């Protein structure tokens with residue numbers, strides 16, 4: 001089985017269109033691990049485009065915020081954009097989000113938005129955070145997102161030390177899954193990368209070859225930027241797309 005794994009689309013239709021086009025014909029199953037909405041100007045269009053691909057979804061903290069109606073833990077930009085999203089999300093899409101689980105398990109693989117111990121909201125940015133997260137991981141391989149920062153953490157099954165496999169100079173990543181290690185791989189963000197590379201992230205995992213690759217896809221970011229401004233969303237959300245930060 002070859003999985004396409006994407007996260008943190010955040011209503012960025014231009015980025016998502018390019019990523020879907022890139023994945024076409026390369027994967028057997030698309031897994032979308034949360035934060036399809038929030039920040040960006042096209043939440044409904046992104047959900048509709050994704051549902052055409054017959055994917056499986058997990059819940060992100062942005063969807064969770066919408067469903068619970070509690071935005072108190074979000075930053076100001078996130079809260080303003082989520083209030084706008086709540087006003088603009090179609091009733092059909094609201095109903096669809098309600099059905100998303102927090103986790104998907106496929107054999108020895110776990111898919112979720114944030115962290116094994118806190119599936120929608122935990123942050124794994126450092127080796128010490130990864131060390132704690134590994135303690136809650138019961139699978140050999142976990143794919144997550146949420147930080148918008150693609151990276152791979154791994155450790156040997158019976159050892160404590162956590163190793164980092166970073167992206168290369170172009171923001172891409174290739175990881176061979178080895179028998180005696182367990183892994184947490186963050187697939188980055190489609191619609192709002194924060195690792196200094198403004199290109200969209202698209203992950204592919206080949207479960208037979210045991211190889212994960214993260215690709216970076218250029219998209220017409222100026223169009224998304226203009227839409228953010230037109231819809232009256234915070235201008236800082238437009239600026240950060242250009243910088244990838």
Ligand SMILES: [Fe+2]
Pocket residue numbers: 008010035146147148
């Ligand atoms: Fe996100």
Ligand SMILES: [Fe+2]
Pocket residue numbers: 035060061062113120145146147
């Ligand atoms: Fe998130």
